[in-house]
Amino acid sequence: MEERRVAFITGGTTGIGRECSLTLAKEGFDIAINCMKEPEEYTELKSEVEANGVRCFFTKGDVSNFDDAERMVNEVIGYYGRIDVLLNNAGITRDTLLMRMKKEDFESVINVNLVGTFNMTKHVVPYMMKKRYGRIISMASVVGVGGNAGQANYAASKAGIIGFTKSLAKELGSRNILVNAIAPGYIKTAMTDVLPDKVKESIKEQIPLRELGEAKDVANLVKFLSSEDSSYITGQVIHVDGGMLM
Ligand SMILES: NC(=O)c1ccc[n+]([C@@H]2O[C@H](COP(=O)([O-])OP(=O)(O)OC[C@H]3O[C@@H](n4cnc5c(N)ncnc54)[C@H](O)[C@@H]3O)[C@@H](O)[C@H]2O)c1
Structure with missing residues (x-):
């Protein structure tokens, strides 16, 4: 029997x-999820994943911590013996205008979003190189391409992910490791639920498709980038934003 491929998703318990x-469980991947609380807190998600006939493993840790990242990767390798897809999805916002932005607001966002992406990728890539196979997909944002007032920290972290992605695509292409970024626009999750209705309405007016996106819209692209159908695509930043930024 052919072994199942393994997808490791950071921040994989919400949104x-x-x-x-x-979605990747439905595609037949064994799933490893990085979480921030004890794995026992996620029994419902575990059952939902396993209902697809695949396995589900949780590893708790902070992606912004280099040692945590190494331990988590080792735990997943110890459990499954392989990582085929790494989805760098964990991310935070600390929105405010530069005038009010504290050093900590800037540093914490860079540390989780950008340094976290480096930490996880750094520890997963050696295993992918050995296998001469891998897919690294990182969550950027349209804000990392176009900028956004009140999000200098977040936009810098996401623009950093884009530069990181393109550089790694060049470094790792010859090893058959594909590296891409996704730039979602406004997607309905806890991250955007906090926006006042008035703001949401004005955002919709800037979107040709006139709606915020669903998590599913992003997951469908992750599914494609994790599949053999995307095997000639690397170093790209693909927008899922209803046409908001062209
Ligand atoms: N929702 C949107 O409109 C939108 C738009 C563009 C990009 N994104 C990006 O998509 C990703 C997912 O966001 P979401 O909207 O699902 O929000 P979310 O808040 O539901 O998800 C973020 C996840 O990251 C985890 N996380 C936070 N800090 C962490 C840390 N230090 N270590 C490990 N995990 C940590 C959280 O526990 C959570 O599960 C983020 O990178 C976000 O920047 C979201």
Whole structure:
């Protein structure tokens, strides 16, 4: 019997990450999920994943911590023996204008979003190189391409992910490791639920498709980038934004 491929999803218990965990489980991947609480807290998600006839493993840790990242990768390798797809999805916002932005607001967002992406990728890539196979997909944002007032920290972290992605695509292409980024626009999750209705309405007016996106819209692209159908695509930043930024 052919071994199942393994997808490792950071921040995979909520929002876009949760949807990606379930979508890849449906595609037949064994799933490893990085979480921030004890794995026992996620029994419902575990059952939902396993209902697809695949396995589900949780590893708790902070992606912004280099040692945590190494331990989590080792745990997943110890459990499954392989990682075929790494989805760098964990991310935070600390929105405010530069005038009010504290050093900590800037540093924490860079540390989780950008340094976290480096930490996880750094520890997964050696295993992918050995196998001469891998897919690294990182969650950027349209804000990392177009900028956004009140999000200098977040936009810098996401623009950093884009530069990181393109550089790694060049470094790792010859090893058959594909590296791509996804730039979602506004997607309905806890991250955007906090926006006042008035703001949401004005955002919709800037979107040709006139709606916020669903987590599923992003998960469908993750599914494609994890599949053999995308085997000639690397170093790209693909927008899922209803046409908001062209
Ligand atoms: N929702 C949107 O409109 C939108 C738009 C563009 C990009 N994104 C990006 O998509 C990704 C997922 O966001 P979401 O909307 O699902 O929000 P979310 O808040 O539901 O998900 C973020 C996840 O990251 C985890 N996380 C936070 N800090 C972490 C840390 N230090 N270590 C490990 N995990 C950590 C959280 O526990 C959570 O599960 C993020 O990278 C976000 O920046 C979201």
